[in-house]
Amino acid sequence: MLLRRFFFLFALSVSLSLSAQTSTAGLAVTFVAGDQTDQRVDRLLSLYVPAGQSPTPFLQAGPFTAQWSGEIQSPIRGTFLLSAETSGNFKLNINGQPILLGTAGKAVQLNKGANVLTAELTRATSGDTFVRLHWSSKDFPKEPVPPTLLTHTSTPKLANALQRREGRLLFAQLNCAACHSDASLIPIKGQGMPELGQNAPLLAELGTKYKTAFLADWIFDPHAIRPHTLMPKIFSGTDANQKAADLAAMLTQGAAPVAEKPLDLKLAPQGGALFANLGCIGCHQRPDATGADAHDRIPLGHLRDKWQPPALIEFLKDPAKNYPATRMPHFRLENEEATQLASYLIANSRVTKREAIAGDAARGAALLVSAGCLNCHAGMPATTQPTLATVLKAGDKGCLGSDIASRAAAPDFAFSPGQRDALKAFLATDLSSLKQDTPAEFAERQIKNLNCTACHARDGQGSTWSKVDSEAKKLRDVLPAKEHVEGEAVPDAPVPPLTWLGEKLRNEWMSSFIAGKIDYKPRTWLIGRMPGFAHHADGLALGLNHQHGLPQKEASEPEPNAEKVAIGEKLLGADGGFNCITCHAVGDTAATAVFEAPAINFVQSIERLRKGYFQRWVMAPIRIEPETKMPKYADPEGMTQLTDTFDGKGAEQFDAIREYLRSIK
Ligand code: HEC
Ligand code: HEC
Ligand code: HEC
Ligand code: HEC
Ligand code: HEC
Numbered sequence: 001m002l003l004r005r006f007f008f009l010f011a012l013s014v015s016l017s018l019s020a021q022t023s024t025a026g027l028a029v030t031f032v033a034g035d036q037t038d039q040r041v042d043r044l045l046s047l048y049v050p051a052g053q054s055p056t057p058f059l060q061a062g063p064f065t066a067q068w069s070g071e072i073q074s075p076i077r078g079t080f081l082l083s084a085e086t087s088g089n090f091k092l093n094i095n096g097q098p099i100l101l102g103t104a105g106k107a108v109q110l111n112k113g114a115n116v117l118t119a120e121l122t123r124a125t126s127g128d129t130f131v132r133l134h135w136s137s138k139d140f141p142k143e144p145v146p147p148t149l150l151t152h153t154s155t156p157k158l159a160n161a162l163q164r165r166e167g168r169l170l171f172a173q174l175n176c177a178a179c180h181s182d183a184s185l186i187p188i189k190g191q192g193m194p195e196l197g198q199n200a201p202l203l204a205e206l207g208t209k210y211k212t213a214f215l216a217d218w219i220f221d222p223h224a225i226r227p228h229t230l231m232p233k234i235f236s237g238t239d240a241n242q243k244a245a246d247l248a249a250m251l252t253q254g255a256a257p258v259a260e261k262p263l264d265l266k267l268a269p270q271g272g273a274l275f276a277n278l279g280c281i282g283c284h285q286r287p288d289a290t291g292a293d294a295h296d297r298i299p300l301g302h303l304r305d306k307w308q309p310p311a312l313i314e315f316l317k318d319p320a321k322n323y324p325a326t327r328m329p330h331f332r333l334e335n336e337e338a339t340q341l342a343s344y345l346i347a348n349s350r351v352t353k354r355e356a357i358a359g360d361a362a363r364g365a366a367l368l369v370s371a372g373c374l375n376c377h378a379g380m381p382a383t384t385q386p387t388l389a390t391v392l393k394a395g396d397k398g399c400l401g402s403d404i405a406s407r408a409a410a411p412d413f414a415f416s417p418g419q420r421d422a423l424k425a426f427l428a429t430d431l432s433s434l435k436q437d438t439p440a441e442f443a444e445r446q447i448k449n450l451n452c453t454a455c456h457a458r459d460g461q462g463s464t465w466s467k468v469d470s471e472a473k474k475l476r477d478v479l480p481a482k483e484h485v486e487g488e489a490v491p492d493a494p495v496p497p498l499t500w501l502g503e504k505l506r507n508e509w510m511s512s513f514i515a516g517k518i519d520y521k522p523r524t525w526l527i528g529r530m531p532g533f534a535h536h537a538d539g540l541a542l543g544l545n546h547q548h549g550l551p552q553k554e555a556s557e558p559e560p561n562a563e564k565v566a567i568g569e570k571l572l573g574a575d576g577g578f579n580c581i582t583c584h585a586v587g588d589t590a591a592t593a594v595f596e597a598p599a600i601n602f603v604q605s606i607e608r609l610r611k612g613y614f615q616r617w618v619m620a621p622i623r624i625e626p627e628t629k630m631p632k633y634a635d636p637e638g639m640t641q642l643t644d645t646f647d648g649k650g651a652e653q654f655d656a657i658r659e660y661l662r663s664i665k
Contacts, residue, residue, distance in 0.1 A: 023114070023151035025459065027070035028158050033059045039161040040441070042068075043147040043459060045119060045133035046549030048440070051126070057193065057433040057441065058164065068119040070152030072145060074110040078137060081105045085549075086131040087124040093117070105134075114151070132549035139636050141619045144548070147499065148460040160425065166418075167426025168433055169445055172196040173230055174413055176399070178375040182388035185431045189379070192435040194442060194539055200231065200376040201323035207255020209311035213354040214302070216241075216248035223414040225302055232411035234371050236404055243367055245357040250364025263309045263343045269478045271344025274337055276472035277491055277527045282454030282465035286475075287349040295464050304349040312342045320534065327450055329531035330516050372411070392427055400424065443543025446536050447498070455528070458498040465495070486595065489527040496523075500624060502544030504613045507552045511541035522608070525598040554610055560663040567645055568660025571653055572602075578633055578642070580657070587664060597629030606661045618654045 026041040038058040045068055047055065054061040072094070074080075083105030084090050092099045095115050099106050123129045136142040152158075171177070172195040177186045189197045206215065217224075220241055222231040235243045275281055285293050287300045303312065315321075316338040319328040333341070367373070374380040391398070400420055401407035415423070447453070454464045465472070476491060484490070501510065512518050516532020533540070542552055571577040574592070583599040585591045591599070605614070616623075619638060621630040633640050634650030646652035 022153050023071060023073075024154065025147070025151060027068045027117070027150050028152040028154070030067045030069075031055050031059055031064055032067070033062055033064040036060070039158045040165065041152065041158070041162070042440075043150070043547060044144055044549070045117075045131070045150065046144065046547065047121065047129070047131050048546040048549050048551060049123070049129045050551075051124075051128050053438075054436060055129075055438065057168070057437050058161075058429070060432075061436075064123050066121045068117065070117055070150055071114040072110065072117050073114055073149045073151055074112055075149070077112040078110065079107050080110055080135045080137045081142075082108050083134045083136075083142070084131055085134070086121065087127060088129050088131065089122040090119065090131050091121075092119045092133070105136075117150075128551060130549050130551070137636075140623050141616070141634075141636065141638060143616060143620075143623055144503065163422045163425045164429060165426075165441070167422035167424070168193070169195065169449075170419060170423055171426055172434070173198075173449075174232070175200070175230075175376045176391075177388065178379070179372050179382045179385040180388040180391045181382045185388055185434070187435045193433070193437045194536075195445070196434055197379070198325035199323075199379050201326075203251055203373075203377050204322060205255065207252035209308055209315075210252065210306055211308070212248050212252045212359075213356040214306045215251060216244045216357065216359065217354065218306075219247050220244035226298060228296075228298070231376075232399075232413045234373070234411050236407070236409075236412060241357055242359075243363075243371075245359035246361070246364035247359070247367055247371075247373070248364070249359025250361040250368065253361045261310070263339070263346055265343055265347045267340045267343040268347040269344075271340035271342070272348075272475040273479050274341050275344055276475040278331060278531075279455045279465050279495075279528050280341075281468055281472050281475070282463060283451055286471070287345050295468065297464070300345060301349050302352070303345045305352050305354070307346070309342055309346055312345065313338045316341055324535050326535075329450070329533050331529065331531045332516060396420075396424075438546075439539060439543035440546040441543070442539045443502075443547060446540055446543075450533055450536060452498060455495055456498040457495075460499075463495065489525055491527045493523070493526050494627065495526065495528060497625070500548075500613070502546075502548035503550060504610060504617075505541075505608055506554065506610055507541050507545055509608045510544070511537045514540055520604065522600045522604055523598070550610070557611070557662075560659045564656040564659040565663045566660075567653075568656035568658070571642070571645065571657050572660060576642075578640075578657075583630075586661075599630065602661050603664060606658075606664075611658070614658055615651065615654055618657075619650055 024041075026043050027045055029040055029042050029047075031038045033054075036059055038056045040056060047066055049055045049064075052061055055064055055066060082092065082094075082099060082101060083103075084092065084101050090101065092101055094108055094117055095111070099108055119133070121129070121131050133145050134142050135145050172193050175197070177197065187193075187196065220235070221233050222229045223233065275284075275286070281297075283297055285297045285299050285301070287303055289299070289301065293299075307315075313335075316331075317333050317335070319330060320326050331337075369380070370384065372382070372385060375382055375385075386394070386398070394400070396402065397406050398408065398410035399413060400415075400423060401410065402415075402417070402420065447458075451464075452458070453461065457463050457466070472491075505513075509518070513530065514532070515534045515537035516530075517534075521529060545552055572580050572586075574581070580602075581589070581591060582593040583591050583596050584605075585594075585601040587601070587603045600608075609617075617630075619634050620636075621628045621632060633654075638650045639648045640650045640653060642648060642653065646656070
C-alpha cells in the first residue's frame with residue numbers, strides 16, 4: 001500500500017516537472033475592480049465571494065472581475081467534458097479556443113501535458129458570486145479539476161502581489177502596530193485582519209515554570225533558541241546581557257520554590273513512542289537531535305534547561321492557557337500521556353552550563369515597560385516609539401535595518417532579506433488591507449502558519465510525518481514488541497489528506513472538529529488524533545469551503561423521502577444490497593466484518609459530509625484517494641451490478657442510501 005502511494009506521488013511530481021519546467025502549482029488569478037488590480041495564486045479554479053465582500057483584502061468591496069491564467073497538466077491526450085457551476089458570467093478558453101460551457105458541459109480535446117487555460121468571471125449582479133470548474137471523461141465521473149494538475153508561470157507583477165501579502169502577514173504577526181501606532185490606519189482590536197493585534201503570551205507566574213538563567217538567555221536572543229519565533233531580540237548594546245538578567249529576575253521573582261521532584265525517567269520510552277505516534281515529530285525535532293534539520297522543525301533540545309518538570313506537564317495538557325494565539329495545538333492528553341511525554345523530553349534534552357548574571361528585579365520592572373515588552377505581551381498602548389507615519393517614511397532603518405548600525409536602538413526581528421523586502425512592499429501600500437480580510441486567504445495563511453502539513457498530505461505533497469517515518473519507527477521500536485490485537489489502533493494507517501476537505505466537510509462540523517470540540521474520533525483505528533487549534537478553527541473552516549467555491553451553509557434539505565429510505569436501507573445491507581455494513585458501523589450496530597477495512601460510522605458521516613461529496617466519493621473513491629480500500633461500486637458510466645433498483649443507476653441508488661442514513665435518529 002505504501003509503495004502504491006509513493007508511486008502515485010512520484011508519477012505526479014514527475015509529470016509536473018517534465019512537462020512544466022517553469023510552472024508552479026496553482027493558477028494565477030487577477031482581480032480587477034475599477035482601476036485597481038490585485039493578483040494571487042489559487043489552488044483550484046473556483047471562487048466564492050459573499051455579497052458585499054471583496055474578493056481580496058487589497059481591493060474594496062464592489063463590482064469586480066476575476067481572470068485566471070495557467071495550464072491544465074493533462075495526464076493523457078483525450079476528450080474531457082468540461083462544465084462550470086457559477087452565479088456570474090463565466091468564460092473559459094483552452095489552448096486559445098473559447099469554450100462555450102452550457103449547463104450540460106462541453107467536450108474538449110486536451111493534449112497530454114500542458115494545456116493553456118484562461119478564464120474570466122464577472123461578479124453576479126446580485127447575491128453571492130461563485131464558480132466551480134468540473135471535468136469528467138469516459139474513465140471517471142464529474143469532479144473538480146484537481147489542484148495537482150493546475151500550474152502557472154509567475155510574472156513580476158504576480159511576484160510583487162505575493163510579496164505584499166507576505167509583508168502584510170509579517171506586519172500583523174510581528175505586531176509592528178503594537179509599538180508604531182496610528183489610530184487612523186490600524187483597526188481597533190478584534191476587527192479587520194484576524195492576525196492583527198494578537199497578544200503575545202501572558203507573562204504570569206514564570207518563576208514556577210521556567211529556570212531564571214534560561215529565561216535571561218531567551219530574552220537576550222530568542223532566535224538562538226527557536227529560529228522562527230515571533231519574539232524579537234530587544235537589546236543590543238554592551239549591557240544587553242545585564243538587562244536580560246534584570247528582566248529574568250523580575251519575571252521570576254517571588255515564585256514559590258518548586259519541589260524538585262524528579263520525573264520518573266523510566267517512563268521516557270513510552271513518551272518517545274507517543275512523540276512519534278501523535279505526530280509531535282512532524283513539527284518538532286527530537287530533543288536529542290543536533291545540527292540543522294532537513295524539515296525545519298522546531299528544536300526542543302533546551303527543555304531540561306528551561307522547564308520545571310511539573311509545569312511542562314501542565315503546558316502539554318493546555319498549551320493555549322496563557323497564549324490563545326499559540327501555534328502549538330491542544331492534544332487533549334491524559335495526565336499519564338503528558339507525564340510520559342515530559343519524561344521523554346526532559347530525559348533526552350541537553351544540559352548547558354550557563355554563567356548566571358545576577359539580575360536586579362527593580363531595574364527589570366522599569367525595563368518591562370520602557371523596552372516595549374508589554375506592548376506585545378499585554379496590549380499596552382505604545383508611548384515612546386516612533387509613530388507609524390514616521391516608520392512609513394523611514395526606509396531601511398530601525399527595525400528594518402540590516403545591520404546593528406542602521407538598527408540602532410530598535411528591536412532585531414532577524415529578518416531575511418526577502419522578509420525585509422516584503423515588509424517594505426507592504427508598507428508602500430495604503431495599509432487599508434489591514435481593515436478587511438478574505439476567508440480563503442486566511443485559511444491558506446494559517447495552513448502554513450500552523451503547519452497542518454506536518455501531519456496531512458495536501459495536493460499531492462506528502463506530510464512531514466510521513467517523511468520522517470524511519471525516525472518515528474526507531475522511537476516506537478524502543479518499546480518491546482506487542483502482539484497486534486484485533487480492533488487496536490495501528491501506527492501506519494493513513495491520515496486523511498487535506499486536499500478536498502473544503503468540499504468534503506460541512507462547515508459546522510469542520511470548525512468544531514478543528515477546534516477540538518468533537519468528542520468522538522472518526523477513525524478509531526488511527527493511533528494518532530487530530531489536535532485542536534481552537535483560536536483559528538472558524539476562519540480555517542470557512543476559508544476552506546470558499547476555496548472550493550462553496551458557501552458556508554448548504555441549502556437545507558426536506559425530510560427524507562420515505563420511499564427512498566426503504567430502498568436505501570435494503571441497498572446498504574447484505575440481502576440484495578451492496579453490503580456496505582461489512583466495513584461501516586451504523587450507529588450502535590457494529591460493522592459485520594471490520595477486518596476487511598475499518599471505515600467511519602455512517603451516523604457520523606451524515607453529520608460530517610456535504611451532500612455533493614457523499615455522491616462523488618461513493619461513485620469513484622479512488623479518484624479521491626488512490627490507495628483507499630473502499631470498493632468501487634459504479635462503472636465510469638455510473639452503473640452498478642444491482643440492476644433491479646433504479647435500473648442500476650448508481651447516482652440514484654447512493655442517493656437512496658443517503659436518504660436512509662439521514663432518516664436514522
Ligand atoms: C517593541 C516595540 C517595537 C515593535 C514591535 C516594532 N518596532 Fe520598529 N522601532 C522600535 C524602536 C524602539 C525603534 C527605534 C526608535 C529610535 O531609534 O529611537 C523602531 C524603529 C523603527 C523604524 C525606523 C524609524 C525611524 O524613524 O528611524 C522602522 C522603519 C520600524 N521600526 C519598523 C518596524 C516594523 C516594520 C515593525 C514590525 C515588523 C516594527 N518596527 C516593530 C520599536 C518597535
Ligand atoms: C502543528 C505543529 C505542532 C505539533 C504537532 C506539536 N507542536 Fe509543540 N509546538 C509547536 C509550536 C509552533 C511551538 C512554539 C510555541 C508557539 O508558537 O506558541 C511548540 C511548543 C512546544 C513546546 C514548548 C517549547 C519550549 O521551548 O518551551 C513543547 C514542550 C512542545 N511544543 C511539545 C510538543 C509535543 C509533546 C507534541 C506532541 C504531543 C507537540 N509539541 C506537537 C508546534 C507543534
Ligand atoms: C513584537 C512583540 C514582542 C515583544 C516586543 C516582546 N515579546 Fe516576548 N514574546 C512574543 C511572542 C509572540 C512570544 C511567543 C513565542 C513565539 O512566538 O515563539 C514571546 C515569548 C516570550 C516569553 C516566553 C513566554 C512563555 O511563557 O512562553 C517571555 C518570557 C517573553 N516573551 C518576554 C519578553 C520580554 C521580557 C520582552 C521585553 C524585553 C518581550 N518579551 C518583548 C512577542 C514579543
Ligand atoms: C499532529 C498531527 C495533525 C496536525 C498538525 C493536524 N492534523 Fe488534522 N488530523 C489529524 C488526524 C490524525 C486526523 C484524523 C482524525 C480521525 O479521523 O480520527 C485529522 C483529521 C482532520 C480533519 C477531518 C478530516 C476528515 O476527513 O475526517 C480536518 C478537517 C483536519 N484534520 C484539519 C486540520 C487542519 C486545518 C490542520 C492545521 C490547522 C490540521 N488538521 C493539523 C492529525 C493532524
Ligand atoms: C471494504 C470496506 C468498505 C465497504 C464494503 C464500504 N466502504 Fe465506505 N469506506 C471504506 C473506507 C476504508 C473509507 C475511508 C475511510 C477514511 O476516510 O479513512 C470509506 C469511506 C466512506 C464514506 C466517507 C465517510 C466519511 O465520513 O468520511 C462514505 C460516504 C462511504 N464510505 C460510503 C459507503 C457506501 C455507501 C458503501 C456501500 C455502497 C460503502 N461505503 C462500502 C470502506 C468500505
